[in-house]
Structures are given as structure tokens and as C-alpha cells.
Amino acid sequence: MADKNHELRDKGLRLTPQRQLVLEAVRALGHATPEEVAEKVRATHPGINLSTVYRNLETLENVGLVQHTHLGHGGATYHAAEELTHLHLVCGKCGSVGDAPIETAAPFVNTLIDEYGFKTDVTHFAIYGTCANCTAKS
Amino acid sequence: MADKNHELRDKGLRLTPQRQLVLEAVRALGHATPEEVAEKVRATHPGINLSTVYRNLETLENVGLVQHTHLGHGGATYHAAEELTHLHLVCGKCGSVGDAPIETAAPFVNTLIDEYGFKTDVTHFAIYGTCANCTAKS
């Protein structure tokens, strides 16, 4: 546990309960909007302010502990940096977010680098479409 | 020209100058935010209202003449349906939007269908990363 505390201190950040809660919430949720993070945090610490959540998400992103992506619709979604091992398959119909290993995109990513010099940021990679479930229903 | 008018009428829409201007603007701009579309339209028709632009973009999208995508940052960007022949390579540093033919992604798209049953919507496909230009500068 002592080690866990250090992960924030080591980044030069203060160890506040709010900050820890935000980080824990992001990790527990997998991926979530700021609003969802706030809701999760409020389960144990009702008083937390939305702007504190926003500010901490930004701070945590600056030190590399979390990242955000835009998954198609409106707001950004955050997830823990450790979780960056998969692509996000966003279903435009049901809104579900599926996963696929990043290797799936490796050939494609390489093509873009070779032919266009464009370095794809896999961590921000969101793929839009229709999931198997919704395809079956229609 | 008479034919051109029909493309809107045929969809069951009224032919208003605002509507035509919005559609023309989207086609002329390639891809643009609602704000940019409004600005373009105002070049020839200064009085047009922003909400009219929003409403028309939505209407035109409903009949399939334009489409929108979320290119990473905040707002949606619209483009004409005919223009859906390329992928968008969005640079997270300079914000530029490059193009690549959809075929580039074909193998990748097929993999996702085969392995996950996920049908990628190429028209909403936005790829996030760093463009050659910005890579060079850093």
C-alpha cells in the first residue's frame, strides 16, 4: 500500500483523497466519462466537486497515469494507462465498447507510417461501427 | 441546374436558399464543423442563422446527403456523402486532417469482421495520431 501511495507522489503530485479516488475510479471503471467517474467517486465520498474530477483527470493525464479518448459521441472517456492494451470497438447502435488487441491493427498502422508518415496513436484509437450483437438484431 | 435542385426535392425536402447553401458549403469545404459551414455560407448570405445551419446539417444527414464524424477534439465535422472515399488522419498536434484511401484499411476491417463480427463503419472512421509534418518538427 505504501508503494501505491508513492505512485502519485513519485509523479510530483500531492496525495489527496480526491485524487486517489479519481484514479481508483478510473481503474475500476475501465473507461468512463468524467461524469461517470464523478458518480463513482461520490459513492464513497459524496462531497467531491465535478471540477475537482475534471482537474484531476487532466492532472493524472499529464503525468501519464490515465489517458482519454473520444469514442465518437460527445464527451471524452478516460481510462487507466495500464489498460492501454486494446483497441476500442465502439458500436454506433447500442453504444457498447468492445475490445480487440492492438496487434490487430499493427499491419494497418505500419502501412500508414510507411505510406503517409502518419504515426497512429493506438492509445487514442477508437473504431466506429456496428457490433456483432446489433448486426444480428437488424 | 434543374437536376441539381431535384436532388433535394427528391428527398422530400423543400428547396430553400439556406438549405442549398449549407449543402454547397459542405461540398466545397470537404470537411468542416458547423461553425465553419456557417462562416462559409455567410460569405454569400450573411443573414443565415447558426441554428439554421445546425438544423440543415441534421436534415441533410437524415436523407443521406451528408455525414458527420467526430474527429477527436470537441465538435463534429460534416462532409458530403460523395466524399466518403477516404479515411481521415487526424493529427493531434496541429489538428490537420489528412486523407488516405479506404482500401488502406480494408485488410484491417476484414479482420475485425472475421474475428469479432464487428462491422467497421468506414464513413465514421477517424484515425488519431501525429502527422508527418509534426513528427519532423519534434
Added chain:
DNA sequence: TTTTTCCTGCAAGTTATTTGCAACTCGCAT
């Protein structure tokens, strides 16, 4: 413990987009 600096809560401020509503005008039917 004292000080310095960072954080937090709160409220007000932005920015982007939507909506209610009355006036208007496009296109069908005289």
C-alpha cells in the same frame, strides 16, 4: 509546528448545441 505551495469547493463564465415560438415562404392545389 510553521510555512509554502498545491488543491479543493463554490460560483460564475465559456463554448457548443438545442429548442420554443411567431413570422415567413415553398410548392401543391386550385
Added chain:
DNA sequence: ATGCGAGTTGCAAATAACTTGCAGGAAAAA
């Protein structure tokens, strides 16, 4: 041509999602 009715527009107010200024409060260093 002319009029009527529904689809449209402009305007202003309303939302929604964030961001920011500021003063008090709490970590961490001294």
C-alpha cells in the same frame, strides 16, 4: 396566377458540458 398549409427560418432563451477565478483548507518541506 393565387391562396392555403406544412415545412422552415430567425431570434432569443435554455441546455449541456466544461473551464476558470478566487479564497479557504490541507499536504509536504523546513
